[in-house]
Amino acid sequence: MKNKFLKVFILFALLAVLIFACSKEYDNLFNKETIDIEEAQAWFENNKPTEFGLKSINFKGVKLNFMPDWKYAFSKNNKDFKTVEMPIKAQGRFGFATKESKEAYEQTKDDRYMNSQTRMVVLTEKKSNNTIGFLMTIIPDKEYRDKTTFGPYYSSYRNWQKGFSGYIFYHTLEGDFANGWKFSDGKVTKKVEQKAGKGFNSNLESPTCYAFYLESWYQNCTNWYTQYESGDVYTGTSCGVPYVEFQYLYTECEGGGGGASYSPQNNDPYQQSNTPNTDAIYRQSSTLSLSQKASLEIAIVSFKNKYPEFLSLLEKLEANGRTFKFKIDPNILGLAAFYLDGTIAFKSEEFINVNQLQEELIHAYQFDYYSYEFDNNIRNFEFEAKVFQDLVCVKNGMPCTGIVTYNLQADAVGNYLEWIYNSSQSGMINISQFNNFCNVWSYPNPPNNYCDPNFVPEILIEYFNH
Numbered sequence: 001m002k003n004k005f006l007k008v009f010i011l012f013a014l015l016a017v018l019i020f021a022c023s024k025e026y027d028n029l030f031n032k033e034t035i036d037i038e039e040a041q042a043w044f045e046n047n048k049p050t051e052f053g054l055k056s057i058n059f060k061g062v063k064l065n066f067m068p069d070w071k072y073a074f075s076k077n078n079k080d081f082k083t084v085e086m087p088i089k090a091q092g093r094f095g096f097a098t099k100e101s102k103e104a105y106e107q108t109k110d111d112r113y114m115n116s117q118t119r120m121v122v123l124t125e126k127k128s129n130n131t132i133g134f135l136m137t138i139i140p141d142k143e144y145r146d147k148t149t150f151g152p153y154y155s156s157y158r159n160w161q162k163g164f165s166g167y168i169f170y171h172t173l174e175g176d177f178a179n180g181w182k183f184s185d186g187k188v189t190k191k192v193e194q195k196a197g198k199g200f201n202s203n204l205e206s207p208t209c210y211a212f213y214l215e216s217w218y219q220n221c222t223n224w225y226t227q228y229e230s231g232d233v234y235t236g237t238s239c240g241v242p243y244v245e246f247q248y249l250y251t252e253c254e255g256g257g258g259g260a261s262y263s264p265q266n267n268d269p270y271q272q273s274n275t276p277n278t279d280a281i282y283r284q285s286s287t288l289s290l291s292q293k294a295s296l297e298i299a300i301v302s303f304k305n306k307y308p309e310f311l312s313l314l315e316k317l318e319a320n321g322r323t324f325k326f327k328i329d330p331n332i333l334g335l336a337a338f339y340l341d342g343t344i345a346f347k348s349e350e351f352i353n354v355n356q357l358q359e360e361l362i363h364a365y366q367f368d369y370y371s372y373e374f375d376n377n378i379r380n381f382e383f384e385a386k387v388f389q390d391l392v393c394v395k396n397g398m399p400c401t402g403i404v405t406y407n408l409q410a411d412a413v414g415n416y417l418e419w420i421y422n423s424s425q426s427g428m429i430n431i432s433q434f435n436n437f438c439n440v441w442s443y444p445n446p447p448n449n450y451c452d453p454n455f456v457p458e459i460l461i462e463y464f465n466h
Helices: 002-029 034-047 099-108 142-147 290-306 308-319 354-373 379-395 410-426 431-439 458-464
Strands: 064-068 074-077 081-090 093-098 117-125 131-140 166-172 177-184 187-194 209-219 221-228 231-239 243-254 325-328 336-338 343-346
Touching: 034 074, 034 081, 034 117, 034 131, 064 117, 093 099, 093 131, 093 166, 099 142, 099 209, 131 142, 177 290, 290 308, 290 325, 290 354, 308 354, 308 379, 336 354, 343 354, 354 379, 354 458, 379 410, 379 431, 379 458, 410 431
Parallel strands: 325 343
Antiparallel strands: 064 081, 074 081, 081 117, 093 209, 117 131, 131 166, 166 177, 177 187, 187 243, 209 243, 221 231, 336 343
């Protein structure tokens, strides 16, 4: 009897310890430290970006706008830092899932296989008192979803749920992918990078890096209101059909370890720059986001590979130590612009492409070549940049309609195309004909620009005179 009582007592004691341990883990995660939360909220209001959400390439340009849900904020204290975390409210639904989770969803139609959880984190370093904010996304793998009976979201920043397997992704508050980590059974095993583009890159810089795939989905939702004399009354929310995309997005590389920290500046010793071609000509004062910089990298690589003359031109700019301040400016008149202070502006991220970049780099080369003689009011410089593009196209045997012809007098178009072809074949630029065509070519920016009849197109002569 005594042994039976002892066994029952031990059983209840073990259960009590287990319940206390689980309760303590739960309480640690959802600690409502009011002062810390209020400080984090004040920091966010003073530092929140103009656009707060996700805009990485997963969603094909769909901008997912967010708001922090402070009602559910909780704080954590570490010896080196303290954090405040909270879920986000989004304009629609979205998520990430592994390939295996997607297959499980297709078999069971259970939406929980496709869910992930994104939170905003406000982190303050105790030593420096420096505060930063970022987004953290928890993406469990299929096995961990099953193992926890769809309760895989009890992690907090650098305090991971027991046995967690899957991915942790970090984004900046502006929505750009920063870095990520792969977990297996509660341990960090690999770091994750996001590469620009979709196709698998067989020339990855490290032999220990591998492509992997994620399912990303987005569902647009709309709130509906009925208008009454007394005011509008919310009557429900409807969501469209989820947009689902399965594509190559990331690489995972050996050399994980550590605490799986947020690291937006590529200062991981294992991590090399994803934009080496851009970095060579990119000023620190540039203001492009990470996704915009990735688009610029693609444009520069395309520029270098398009024609040998383009590659030569860029190599000369780099040899002269030329760098540029790249930015987005929706107020420029054209789709892209070069300024004499070395700024290259694009009207929007949509226009960060090789077709817009190539002319601005030609203008940059003109500025270096002609120096103080370079004058935007002299139409010949703009004309030379466009003739350069037409000539290089014809010289390399590409079908060309002629960039210049869009602003050329109609009766001169045929003669111009013939001149371009003959000049590329003969290797001789007729300066008089160049200036005659410039005179019948109109260009609106800047107003009142004029054609100098004595202009010598020295860059055309350098590249196309044999």
